[in-house]
Amino acid sequence: MRRRMRAPVKEGSSMRTRREDVPSYWLYEAGARPDDALEGDRAVDYCIVGAGLTGLWTAYYLSMARPDAEIAVVEKRMAGYGASGRNAGWLSSEFDGKFEDIAARGGRAGVVSMHHAMNHTFDEVLEVCRAEGIDADQRQGGIIRFAQNRAQLARVRASYEKRCTWGANAGYRWLSGDEVAERVAVDGVLGGYYNEYGARVQPAKMVRQLLDVVRRRGVRVHENTEALRIEPSRVVTVKGTVRAPIVIRAVEAYLVELPGHRRDVFPMQSTVIVTEPIPVELRQQIGWIEAELLADGANAYAAAQLTPDWRVVMGARGINPKYGYGSSLDKEGVTTDRAREHLFEAVTNWFPQLRDLPIADSWCGVLAIPRDWTPSVNFDPALGIASAGGYVGSGVSTTNLAGRTLTDLVTGADTGLTRLPWVGRPLRRWEPEPLRWIGVNAMKRLYRTADVREERGLDRASKLSQLGALVTGR
DSSP: OOOOOOOOBBBBTTTTTTTTOOOOOHHHTOOOOOOOOOSSSSSEEEEOOOHHHHHHHHHHHHHHHHHSOEEEEHHHHHHHGGGGGTTTTTTEOOSSSHHHHHHHHHHHHHHHHHHHHHHHHHHHHHHHHHHTTOOOOOEOOOEEEESSHHHHHHHHHHHHHHHHTTTTTTTEEEEEEEHHHHBOOOOOOEEEEEEEEEEOOOOHHHHHHHHHHHHHHHHHHEEEEEEEEEETTEEEEETEEEEEEEEOOGGGGGGGTTTOOTSSSSEEEEEEEEEEEOHHHHHHHHHHHTTOEEEEEEESSEEEOOOTOOOOEEESSSSSSBGGGBBOOOTTTTOOHHHHHHHHHHHHOGGGGTTOOOEEEEEEEEEETTSSSEEEEETTTTEEEEEEOTTTTTTHHHHHHHHHHHHHHHHTTTOOOTTTTTTTTOOOOOOOTTHHHHHHHHEEEEEEEHHHHTTTTTOOHHHHHHHHHHHHHO
């Protein structure tokens, strides 16, 4: 029986050095500062709202498909201020969404086509970075999702076998506990699966350098320009109105701040920590020399990357998530002591020898969760409004696929991308309050309790985890 280790959390010397207007270590390291605010009204061919990865990838591919078009992007704060500059830096082929839901619109062939589209998207991002000179510390080491107890092993194995059954397993293979430990010496590892389509990135460097690329291509990106309303043929901002026959909404969780969209997505705030560098004398013990992306098989699972200077970046899905009643947002990236403690507990649960490693920084970002937990891309030609999002935390790669798909949709191209089953998905709204608040708190307690029970020796997944999925629709 394995028990989680509780180690005291230590703050590193750099814990409070970044500027207050920069909400993550990543953005601070990238030297992000806003520029080129809108100055009055203007008219363009395409207006994109949101300068995260979705908006910038869309601007990039639109500028190639329509090199003579005038394209404007408006952004409330700075490019990458939202999830694009705060995530844990997982570039992967993972696509959130249940195979059954994808198959409901595209059959088994639709599931396979989405899987191959995501594998190609992973390669595409790395190729664009190479071609455009984007250095985001990217390194392809693959992904290992592993188990540390028998219940986790059953869950991870079932997930892998389900992929194989659906034909969505190109690039995947099963690893024994010894095979995982040869790569990364995770404490008590029993087995897991490997996906070759995974790379660590510094996401803020990616988004800020992509910003430079699209600006060089003639796209005006107006930072410090908040959109107040998105309407057919125009975007009303605090600094003027941008008129365009085509408007593209790429705001992810911040959609809830626009009039009429409070229940369209569920904004879940998730914490990330970054440690001080692992001491040289401990690196050989741990291995991890290929910088694989790592995730455990818990219900409230943790996910990590290793930076070039040997810092552990640990994020999580379901570990002490934060939700503001009524879909209110904490925009400044402020974390809590409890959230940091839970994440550092995950670090020491994997690597007990790191119990004295200080935390250098911590922040939180906001995930956009659709009611069916599946991302979508949509375009209404009659209104001239397109949108993409709802990535549920797996958006670093998916945003690129969204950008290419949006470009094809708004330019009228009929391609394999526009026929993928995530295109044109009807939007189902979340329940009104207080049901949303009750649901997220029930999920937190059910998953956390399920993990505790599984750690105590269950040889199968706790029934509480199934109840948590039922409560949330996951």
